[in-house]
Amino acid sequence: MTKEVKANILLVEDEENLHEALKLNLELEGYSVTSAFTGNEAFKAIKDEYFDLIIMDIMLPEVDGITITETLRIQNNEVPILILSAKNNSADRVLGLKKGADDYLTKPFNLEELLLRVNKLIQKNKKLLDKESIGDVYEFGKNKIDFKAQEAITWNNEHIELSKKEGMLLKLLLENKNEVVTREKILQSVWGYNVYPTTRTIDNFILNFRKYFERDSRNPQFFHSVRGVGYKYTE
Template sequence: MSNIHRNYKASILLVEDEENLQESLKLNLELEGYEVTAVDNGLAALKAIKNEYFDLIILDIMLPEMDGIAVAENIRLQNNDVPILFLSARNTSADRVLGLRKGGDDYMTKPFNLEELLLRVEKLIIKNKKLHDRSSVPDVYEFGPNKIDFAAQECIGKDGKKYELSKKETMLLKLLIENKGEVVPREKILQVVWGYNVYPTTRTIDNFILNFRKYFEEDSRHPKYFHSVRGVGYKFTDGKES
């Protein structure tokens, strides 16, 4: 069993439509101590990703319903940085480049060596866990006089009052804070907060930002924390930037 599992049991989504290969991979990954969810088509993969957190996705490219490249593109549009390891019978350099450009972190061709696959899986999960340990937003986040409790879905605003947050308000706050100092495109917000097939109007997002300014800004006309970038998206700053 690999070292990563001594204190942490990683979760893997295996997307493979070849039944025998799927069963064999699932068994060997479970023997390594991983929790494995297996599906056999692209749409089922997107549904699983929407409902669960995974530390790694092993993704076949030639899939029914939606191919692996399209699945990877959808995952990245949701601002989901889960590592993706492509498995494919396509073995040209152009195929590998395409897979990596479309969101893959690694690419292995079939047939493959099982020991090599397991080593690559372990390295991708360890690398991703280190990144998240360093950059993830804590359950309670403070900026200026404000405090957000993501777990409780509530906040204390500029006036010291407590406000209940809706699930979507909580998700949007977390997304903006995770990308502190960077403009988050409107399309990415739609994907992450509302889902890739449900599109509210731009005004809906604007109303959320207006609510945040009401909770947290001393002067909502000259915001210090929550900024709209016309025609592009929205940005959070913690007030410490010049």
């Protein structure tokens, strides 16, 4: 029982025999596998758990694999996705990759090849995460944010309690330092799948951040609105 789990994998496949065979082989390789048989089950699992990789069929009940991939990317979820498809035509392959999949295998496939690709995607993602994660505490311009405690100490030593959504938006902007984060990405990443508050809501959050963290809120150094596109954090 002390065997270390190599990674958490979400397996989304509605064909039961193939699903069970894949699950067994992945577990023999030391992976922890969560099963989903429909698109909605996949969404629920992704909401509830962290995964290092998703292996997903295109043709699924309720919501197809391409739509799931596209939705996750809009939500700024960069989990690696390996798509499985019975369709062996280049248009599907291109569409899958275009919508954000990292790799693509056509059924029937060689099990050894699948396991090699799985390992490669997980290792590549771990390297990226090691570089990009901002951790629980982040400091800038004499401001200090503690994401775990959901609080901040500002440049003038004011203590501020952050709401959950403020913390999520701050983390999203900080992790994408010097890059514009689109309104769509923010709305789905912070407010969730298919919940759309108005753009004014995000504007109000950005105004709050300027009040908290900028020495001159009218002439911001850190938090910027990019007209018609989104928002950006710069240092």
